[in-house]
Structure formats: C-alpha cells, structure tokens
Amino acid sequence: MGPLGLIIPMEGGGADDAHHWPPGVHSFDPKPFFPDAGMDWLNTYLLQAVIATVLVIGVWLWFAKDQRVVPGFKQWIGEQLYNLVRNGIGREALGPDYRRFTPYLVALFSFILVNNLFGQFFLSMFPTFSRVGYAYGLALLSWLLYNGVGIAKHGLGGYLKLMTMPKGVPGPLYAIIIPLEILSNFIVRPITLALRLFANLFAGHLVVIVFVVGGSMLLENADFLYKIAGGASLLMAFPIFGLELFIGALQAYIFTVLTAQYVASSLAEDH
Amino acid sequence: MLPILEITGSLNMIGYGLATIGPGIGVAMVFAAVINGTARQPEARGALMSTAWIGFAVVEALAIIGIALAFAIQ
Numbered sequence: 054m055g056p057l058g059l060i061i062p063m064e065g066g067g068a069d070d071a072h073h074w075p076p077g078v079h080s081f082d083p084k085p086f087f088p089d090a091g092m093d094w095l096n097t098y099l100l101q102a103v104i105a106t107v108l109v110i111g112v113w114l115w116f117a118k119d120q121r122v123v124p125g126f127k128q129w130i131g132e133q134l135y136n137l138v139r140n141g142i143g144r145e146a147l148g149p150d151y152r153r154f155t156p157y158l159v160a161l162f163s164f165i166l167v168n169n170l171f172g173q174f175f176l177s178m179f180p181t182f183s184r185v186g187y188a189y190g191l192a193l194l195s196w197l198l199y200n201g202v203g204i205a206k207h208g209l210g211g212y213l214k215l216m217t218m219p220k221g222v223p224g225p226l227y228a229i230i231i232p233l234e235i236l237s238n239f240i241v242r243p244i245t246l247a248l249r250l251f252a253n254l255f256a257g258h259l260v261v262i263v264f265v266v267g268g269s270m271l272l273e274n275a276d277f278l279y280k281i282a283g284g285a286s287l288l289m290a291f292p293i294f295g296l297e298l299f300i301g302a303l304q305a306y307i308f309t310v311l312t313a314q315y316v317a318s319s320l321a322e323d324h
Numbered sequence: 325m326l327p328i329l330e331i332t333g334s335l336n337m338i339g340y341g342l343a344t345i346g347p348g349i350g351v352a353m354v355f356a357a358v359i360n361g362t363a364r365q366p367e368a369r370g371a372l373m374s375t376a377w378i379g380f381a382v383v384e385a386l387a388i389i390g391i392a393l394a395f396a397i398q
Contacts, residue, residue: 311377314378
C-alpha cells in the first residue's frame with residue numbers, strides 16, 4: 054500500500070489487494086506509524102482518539118466563550134446540543150440530581166459521536182471504536198462511575214445489598230438471585246456496554262467494506278454483467294454510509310443513556 | 325471463478341444470523357410496549373423509557389454475546 058497507507062488508512066484497493074478478500078477482522082488491523090520501532094500502540098486509532106479528545110474540548114470551550122443573555126447563532130447551537138444531553142438524557146434518567154453528572158454525560162456523548170463520525174470521514178475512514186480496546190476503556194470508565202457514586206452514597210455494604218438483593222423476594226430464592234444479580238450488574242453490564250458499541254461499528258463498517266471492495270473487484274472484471282453488479286454495489290454503498298451515520302449517532306446516544314440509567318440505578322433508594 | 329464469488333469460511337455467521345432473531349423480536353417488543361404505553365398515557369413516558377432502556381440492554385445482551393461467540397469459536 055506504500056507509505057501513504059501509514060498516514061491515511063485506506064479500504065484496500067481493488068484487484069491487487071485480492072488477498073484481502075473476504076474482509077474480516079484483519080481489515081481492521083491498526084497501522085502503526087513506526088512499524089520497526091516496536092511501538093504498535095502508536096497507530097491511527099490512537100491518533101483518532103487523541104484528535105477527537107482535542108476536538109471535543111476545543112469545540113465546547115469555543116461554544117462556552119463569551120456567552121450572552123440573548124444568545125447568538127453559535128451559542129444557540131451549543132445550547133441545543135448541550136440541552137439534548139442535559140435534559141433528554143441526564144434529567145430524564147437521573148431526576149433531581151442530574152446536575153453533577155451532566156459534564157460526564159456531555160463529554161461521553163460528544164466523544165463517542167466524534168469518534169463514530171470518523172468512520173465516515175474521508176481521511177480516517179475507520180471508527181475508533183471498531184477496535185474493541187477503546188470501547189472497553191470507555192465502559193470501564195462508566196463502570197467505575199456508577200459503582201463509585203453508589204458506594205459513595207450507600208456505603209459498600211449498603212450498595213452491595215441494593216444491587217444484589219432486590220426487595221420482596223422470598224428468602225430461599227436469594228441463593229439464586231444474588232449470584233445472578235452479581236453477574237448481571239457487575240460483569241455483564243460493562244461488557245455489553247463495550248461490546249454493543251464495538252459490535253455495531255465493527256459490523257457496520259464491515260458491510261461498507263464488503264460493498265466498496267467487492268464492488269470495485271467486480272467492476273474491474275472483464276465480464277459486462279459483473280461490471281453492472283459492481284456498479285450497483287458501489288452505488289449501494291452510499292445508502293449504507295447514510296445508515297452508518299445514523300447508527301453512529303444512535304450508538305453514542307444509547308451508550309450515554311445506559312450510563313445514565315446505570316448511575317440512576319445505583320443511586321436509587323430501593324431496587 | 326472470481327475470488328469474490330467463492331464462498332468459504334465458517335457456518336458460525338449463519339448461526340449468528342439465526343440467533344439474532346430472538347433479540348430482534350425482544351427489542352421490538354420492548355419498544356412496542358413503550359409506544360403503546362406512551363400513546364395511552366403520554367405523561368408516563370419518562371418512567372416507561374427508563375425501564376425500557378434497562379430491558380433493551382438486557383435483551384440485546386443476547387445478540388452481543390452471540391456476536392462475541394460467533395467470532396471467538398471457529
């Protein structure tokens with residue numbers, strides 16, 4: 054792929070990349086900037102995550118700069134985005150004490166959104182969270198948050214009792230309920246949180262690769278019918294891109310909503 | 325024959341496709357119930373949605389465990 058492939062991740066190009074067919078997990082292999090130096094973690098995905106962090110911080114600081122009582126257009130856009138998360142996610146899920154968690158929720162939503170949009174941005178073309186490690190990192194952060202606030206509010210014993218012993222269960226059934234609740238609340242929750250984000254972006258981007266690479270391979274074939282099929286496949290890639298834009302925004306929303314719900318469930322007075 | 329037209333690989337993916345039917349119907353039922361409930365009593369939307377998100381997460385966990393296993397077990 055040449056040196057350009059190090060800087061600009063490309064989808065693989067047509068016939069000379071035929072050994073890349075069929076697309077699979079290997080299509081998402083990271084491209085290290087210095088392949089010989091042994092620093093494999095220094096790759097395009099890390100760069101995307103860092104750019105997204107800088108972008109999110111910068112844009113929100115820019116929105117927050119010189120605010121007025123009567124908002125201008127810039128401030129209005131910023132307030133609409135902020136209110137979407139603050140009222141639509143935070144206040145709806147957390148009730149009166151949503152204020153403490155608004156900064157985290159807004160940062161989470163905008164960070165995931167920007168990273169998902171990288172999957173459709175022509176210079177990056179890969180969503181950061183199609184590498185599962187980044188999704189695990191975010192889920193770990195949310196896991197620490199909802200367990201942390203729960204322990205801070207109820208104390209360790211009270212929190213464990215709240216999470217594992219739902220009220221109104223007949224005594225002997227606790228033998229089954231407690232292991233199930235531990236499994237559900239402390240193990241399955243963070244893993245599904247991470248894997249939901251990862252699997253949606255991974256699978257969605259795989260579909261894009263199938264349509265684009267498969268279409269270009271068919272188009273380069275001599276047979277005329279194959280060319281028609283290839284052209285149709287390439288055209289079909291555009292609606293898929295549109296769907297991916299929607300899925301990216303939806304997954305950012307769902308991740309944030311679920312984080313808010315988990316926080317709400319560990320702050321609840323009773324289960 | 326073109327390499328693109330050869331079908332190779334694991335039947336896991338077909339199994340996973342079948343396995344998504346269950347969570348698909350489950351998620352649909354969760355949100356159908358929310359839509360019904362909201363239509364009958366619009367002011368209950370917030371309470372319905374918070375339960376629905378937890379239910380959605382639990383139901384979709386099956387599909388997510390499925391995709392993990394489809395890739396893990398070759």
